[in-house]
Amino acid sequence: MKSELEQPKQQAGQEERGKQRIPAETDEAFVERLIAIRRHLHRHPELSGEERETTAAIRGWLEEEGIRIADEYSLRTGLIAEIGQGDGPVVALRADIDALPIQEETKLEFASQAAGKMHACGHDAHTAILIGAARLLKQRESQLLGKVRLLFQPSEEKATGARQVIQSGALSDVRAVFGLHNKPDLQVGTVGIREGALLAAADGFVVNVEGVGTHAAVPEAGIDPIVVASHIVTALQAIVSRNVGAQESAVISVTKIHSGTAWNVIPDQAILDGTVRTFDEKVRARIRERFNQVVSGVAAAYGTRATVRWIQGPPAVVNDASLASAAEQVAAEVGLNSVRPLPSPAGEDFSFYQKEVPGLFLFLGTSGPHEWHHPAFDLDERALPLGAHLLAALAEQALQNVQLQRDYCDICKK
Helix, strand or coil: CCCECCCCCCCCCCHHHCCCCCCCCHHHHHHHHHHHHHHHHCCCCCCCCCCHHHHHHHHHHHHHHCEEECCCCCCCCEEEEEEEECCEEEEEEEEECCCCCCCCCCCCCCCCCCCCCCCCCCCCHHHHHHHHHHHHHHCHHHHHCCEEEEECCCCCCCCCHHHHHHCCCCCCEEEEEEEEEEECCCCCCEEEEEEEEEEEEEEEEEEEEEEEEEECCCHCEEECCHHHHHHHHHHHHHHHHHHHHHCCCEEEEEEEEEEEECCCEEEEEEEEEEEEEECHHHHHHHHHHHHHHHHHHHHCCCCCCCCEEECCCCCCCEECCHHHHHHHHHHHCCCCCCCCCCCCCCCCCCHHHHHHCEEEEEEEEECCCCCCCCCCCCCCHHHHHHHHHHHHHHHHHHHHHHHHHHHHHHHHHH
16 A cells, blocks of 8 residues: 655654664675575465465574574474573564465566465565564574574464464563565665554454345336345445544545346345455444444344354564664665655554554565555565665664663662
8 A cells, every 4th residue: 555654754863874873785695595585485475374485494593594493382383583692681673474375476587386376475585574584693603692583474464473473482582573575666775664643453344234136127026136235335334434533544445346146036134255454453442332333223224134253363563662762773774775764554464463562563664666465566676685684684683672671670670
């Protein structure tokens, strides 16, 4: 989804590039390596929960770098790895690895070789970026003030992967978690950083309208569920316009209607599917309450009933303010231009991590020709090394900040 952007923030400290924690310049071999990884994954996409070959490939690439695979955190697909030593603090970096059930239309030389499957959301790029960050951090492992845990997460598109990682225990001792998502409408060299809500809670619903079937020529002998369903669709639109404040935000979309089998028969049921997107938990709860009232009320007005099955998805991605502030400085140090994006109604299960520990989710500019989930989605691969340097620098600074807090607490105790 395209977003308006506020004016770029001033890039403090750019004149001190020589003092950067991790320099923005990268050698050609490093860039080519990340591109090769991304293109391999793009050729061989795997859907949520099916990422076995993807996982095996990631394992191989990490082992080539001498990075320890943390198999003590067991996942069905995806994997956890670690860089660093000792008993210092732990921070985490996350990349999602799954593809989508979309037939690719890019005509790229490295287009998907799996019919009906495509990396149409850029998770192949996210994975390559995290492997690049891992390589950079491994080179500086002896200087790290703790450990960096790498979360190669499955099943983001089904919003189940983050909870698998949490259930594995991989987040139990983590002090902060970072992730990013490519953003086609941001230019390469730009990063979107925002405190507070960045992405929406993504809930789904299924409404089953009960009717009484009859011949289409004698509708008075039955109850037409299509008419009832149509009025429900219309009535639901008033929830946002009349129950959500002007300073709040929400989306209700009915995306599927199923009813009937013949042109001359009024069916006995109609089924509506759709989604609700919100940024605030109070608004989320209010919409759910009103949704049920509207559906049951409209159905009752037509002499029938309708039931609602609510599919609760991931909550909103809400960024930690202190992590967001620190990230602006890090972005400047690696040569990226920071902007403050408007929140996007898209959903992301990274939010489950943020319910456990402070977290920051970023938008990385990729100058893409199409939006997420488009069959011709692609991105500018010049963004790959920039994302790798950014994630590595964020992890390193977070470890330093946690260590400073520890040292300060130790001094206070004396």
